[in-house]
Amino acid sequence: MDVGEKDKFELEKRNENGINYQGSGMSAAWQFAGGGNLTSTPMSLVPSDNPLVIGSSSGSASMVDSFCSNLWEHPSNSQSLGFCDINVQNGASSSNAMGITKGGPASMSSSIDRQFDMAWNAASSMLKGGMFLPNATGILPQSPSQLPADSAFIERAAKFSSFNGGSFSEMVNPFGIPESMAVYNRGVGLMQGTQNVFAIGGLKSVSGVESQKSKLIATETSGDACLKTENRATQESPHKNERRSESLVWSNEEARQENGGSGNESNEAESSDGVGGQDEPSALHSTGCEPSAKGVSSKKRRRSIQDVETDQAKGSQSPVDAAKDGAENQQKGDRDQSTVMNKTTTKHGKQGSQASDPPKEEYIHVRARRGQATNSHSLAERVRREKISERMKFLQDLVPGCSKVTGKAVMLDEIINYVQSLQRQVEFLSMKLATVNPRLDCNIEGLLEKDIFKSRAGPSALGFSPDLSVCYTLLHPSQPGLVPGGLPVMGNNADFMRRTLGSHFTPMAGGFKEPNQLSNAWEDELHSAVQMNYGAGAPSNSQEVNGSQPSGHAEVEL
Amino acid sequence: MYNPDHTKPGSLKSRFTTRFLRALSKIHAHKPISSSSPTEMFQRYQRIKAAADKSMAYSVRSRRTWSRAMLWKLRTRSCGRRSVKTSTIIKSQQAIMKKTRHEKQNENTTTTATTGEDGVGFCVEEDELREIVPGGEAMDLCNLLDETAHYIKCLTTQVQVMKKIADFYSL
Numbered sequence: 001m002d003v004g005e006k007d008k009f010e011l012e013k014r015n016e017n018g019i020n021y022q023g024s025g026m027s028a029a030w031q032f033a034g035g036g037n038l039t040s041t042p043m044s045l046v047p048s049d050n051p052l053v054i055g056s057s058s059g060s061a062s063m064v065d066s067f068c069s070n071l072w073e074h075p076s077n078s079q080s081l082g083f084c085d086i087n088v089q090n091g092a093s094s095s096n097a098m099g100i101t102k103g104g105p106a107s108m109s110s111s112i113d114r115q116f117d118m119a120w121n122a123a124s125s126m127l128k129g130g131m132f133l134p135n136a137t138g139i140l141p142q143s144p145s146q147l148p149a150d151s152a153f154i155e156r157a158a159k160f161s162s163f164n165g166g167s168f169s170e171m172v173n174p175f176g177i178p179e180s181m182a183v184y185n186r187g188v189g190l191m192q193g194t195q196n197v198f199a200i201g202g203l204k205s206v207s208g209v210e211s212q213k214s215k216l217i218a219t220e221t222s223g224d225a226c227l228k229t230e231n232r233a234t235q236e237s238p239h240k241n242e243r244r245s246e247s248l249v250w251s252n253e254e255a256r257q258e259n260g261g262s263g264n265e266s267n268e269a270e271s272s273d274g275v276g277g278q279d280e281p282s283a284l285h286s287t288g289c290e291p292s293a294k295g296v297s298s299k300k301r302r303r304s305i306q307d308v309e310t311d312q313a314k315g316s317q318s319p320v321d322a323a324k325d326g327a328e329n330q331q332k333g334d335r336d337q338s339t340v341m342n343k344t345t346t347k348h349g350k351q352g353s354q355a356s357d358p359p360k361e362e363y364i365h366v367r368a369r370r371g372q373a374t375n376s377h378s379l380a381e382r383v384r385r386e387k388i389s390e391r392m393k394f395l396q397d398l399v400p401g402c403s404k405v406t407g408k409a410v411m412l413d414e415i416i417n418y419v420q421s422l423q424r425q426v427e428f429l430s431m432k433l434a435t436v437n438p439r440l441d442c443n444i445e446g447l448l449e450k451d452i453f454k455s456r457a458g459p460s461a462l463g464f465s466p467d468l469s470v471c472y473t474l475l476h477p478s479q480p481g482l483v484p485g486g487l488p489v490m491g492n493n494a495d496f497m498r499r500t501l502g503s504h505f506t507p508m509a510g511g512f513k514e515p516n517q518l519s520n521a522w523e524d525e526l527h528s529a530v531q532m533n534y535g536a537g538a539p540s541n542s543q544e545v546n547g548s549q550p551s552g553h554a555e556v557e558l
Numbered sequence: 559m560y561n562p563d564h565t566k567p568g569s570l571k572s573r574f575t576t577r578f579l580r581a582l583s584k585i586h587a588h589k590p591i592s593s594s595s596p597t598e599m600f601q602r603y604q605r606i607k608a609a610a611d612k613s614m615a616y617s618v619r620s621r622r623t624w625s626r627a628m629l630w631k632l633r634t635r636s637c638g639r640r641s642v643k644t645s646t647i648i649k650s651q652q653a654i655m656k657k658t659r660h661e662k663q664n665e666n667t668t669t670t671a672t673t674g675e676d677g678v679g680f681c682v683e684e685d686e687l688r689e690i691v692p693g694g695e696a697m698d699l700c701n702l703l704d705e706t707a708h709y710i711k712c713l714t715t716q717v718q719v720m721k722k723i724a725d726f727y728s729l
Contacts, residue, residue: 384700391703398710412683415706419690422713429720430610433582434603436727 571715573617578719581609608632614716624705625712627693 368374372382392411396402399418405411566572585605589598612632618625687702688694691709694702 387700388703391700391707395703395707395710398707409683412687415710416683416686416690419687419706419710419713422710422717423690425717426610426713426720427607429717429724430607431603432724433720433727434599434606436724 570617570712571719574613574712574715575719577613577616578610579723581613582606582723585609608635610716610720614712618708618712622705622708623693623697623701624691624709631692 368379372378389408392408395415396405396411399415402411402414405414585602589602611628615625615628615632620626620629684699684702687706688697691702691706694705697705
């Protein structure tokens with residue numbers, strides 16, 4: 001269910017990447033607006049920090065870090081934030097080519113997946129002010145700068161709303177997203193030379209929204225308008241129109257601009273249906289689910305418009321659940337219209353005439369699927385299960401060799417084993433570091449950082465640096481101190497010293513071995529050695545040590 | 559394929575590397591490897607391990623439950639007299655969590671799970687995971703999985719960096 005939509009999303013996003021990183025000039029305006037709009041002070045740092053490194057990997061990860069560091073200030077959002085952070089960093093690390101429109105589909109999809117998730121979490125946690133729509137291509141820190149400039153942003157935002165199934169429903173800020181989307185949708189949905197409409201729409205939304213958001217939206221509008229004229233003629237644009245108009249509808253509801261909203265809604269609903277029909281052949285990778293989902297959601301929208309009481313919730317949920325269910329059971333015309341809100345949300349039953357949206361939406365809006373229990377308990381349980389399964393999937397990606405594992409229990413076992421092995425590796429490496437004498441003369445930090453930030457094959461090249469000779473001479477005097485070591489590691493080290501500095505030189509054993517194998521070999525021998533008498537039993541240890549030498553260490557030929 | 563975040567100045571890897579290298583140099587400066595006694599070796603190993611954990615936890619700051627728990631543990635380990643208070647706090651937290659978990663389980667078993675999927679099926683592994691991940695006792699499964707994912711990521715970074723350092727030193 002979720003996977004299918006994700007795939008669609010990924011594939012479409014891939015095409016958007018090419019047009020994502022434009023309009024850097026807009027980012028300045030965005031940043032100011034963003035800074036002013038943010039209710040939470042940490043967020044204001046993000047736009048100012050964001051250099052216009054659109055498309056550059058270095059910028060994104062640092063922005064991601066700072067961005068997420070700001071996110072973490074919200075204690076209530078720790079859960080989704082955590083997910084976000086992981087996703088962010090993982091996404092940034094795994095395929096930063098996202099910003100460079102490179103990388104194979106597989107990597108992109110996985111990274112998009114994570115970045116997508118990250119975006120959702122970011123949205124949920126922070127976008128109380130409706131500022132940041134999740135930039136599902138994952139370069140979230142760039143999203144502030146890109147938002148006004150990104151025509152693909154709207155599609156993503158729309159997709160976000162439609163994709164947002166039960167697992168993400170809690171992350172939807174029905175106020176924030178639709179409001180900011182309203183501007184976009186107005187601007188882009190009426191694309192044929194409708195800059196006036198943009199302005200009007202922007203103003204309208206400004207009036208109906210809190211002042212904080214209004215600034216943002218105004219800037220967005222202006223930036224978006226400028227860029228929309230530039231970025232044109234993509235296959236996705238009709239697609240986006242559809243999405244935008246779709247979200248425009250329920251975003252209008254949220255913004256409580258009934259007059260213009262309802263008029264626009266009917267227009268947009270129709271246009272969305274029309275466009276949806278056109279878009280089907282042109283949509284690059286969207287399955288049949290999407291248009292059908294949109295059709296369904298548009299029907300829902302009309303119905304929900306009249307439903308004042310569940311106005312706000314439905315506005316966000318109907319496209320969401322429509323898309324989700326559309327993906328599951330294609331073209332389900334008759335939907336389960338019984339909206340089951342969480343008990344907490346009913347208390348907040350917003351009428352259509354509210355003056356101001358609360359900046360924070362803390363309640364989970366969940367809709368019961370067709371044929372499922374509508375008990376609030378089971379709903380909450382279902383949401384929780386979906387969240388857990390989502391995270392399990394993510395963990396599956398993290399833990400190597402777990403793609404074939406099915407079942408939560410086995411998966412958890414694998415995860416536990418992996419964490420334990422990592423912890424043991426850290427212990428082993430710290431032990432190894434405890435025995436190795438550091439080079440005292442050279443600029444260790446500089447060299448090391450350079451080394452560490454190189455690729456894995458890098459370290460072998462350092463073996464031939466001129467520093468080595470100096471260091472070996474340094475090591476030589478300490479050799480006598482090391483030789484009588486009783487520890488297996490010490491014995492290892494002493495052997496190594498003797499061999500490198502002594503008479504016979506061992507040629508590099510098959511080149512520089514893979515660090516993995518190396519550490520594994522070391523780990524194995526060390527662990528087995530440690531299990532024996534620690535610091536005693538020298539003969540057996542030395543045997544072990546000697547036996548391990550050929551398999552373990554790569555010697556440098558002096 | 560180069561991992562681009564290696565070169566980023568503010569990435570987790572770089573933060574951890576700088577901190578850990580600083581700590582390493584401090585440790586080595588404090589007591590250069592001239593003696594060979596196993597106890598001293600062991601002490602040094604423990605110090606280095608603590609330095610690694612500390613650097614990693616500090617690189618993450620308090621953004622994560624596990625980093626906070628780890629920092630707490632490290633601090634209280636150094637200060638013995640506070641350990642009693644923190645251990646009692648942790649134990650009470652664990653007790654509360656266990657109680658709520660049991661309550662949740664009971665509630666879940668009574669309310670019918672329509673899909674038959676067990677939301678509480680993997681208790682044994684869950685508890686194991688809690689023990690492994692620092693600070694995992696006081697979290698529900700959902701957050702625990704989040705923390706585990708981030709913890710795994712940080713551990714892999716740590717292992718990578720330490721491997722490179724060790725290789726560099728032993729070359």
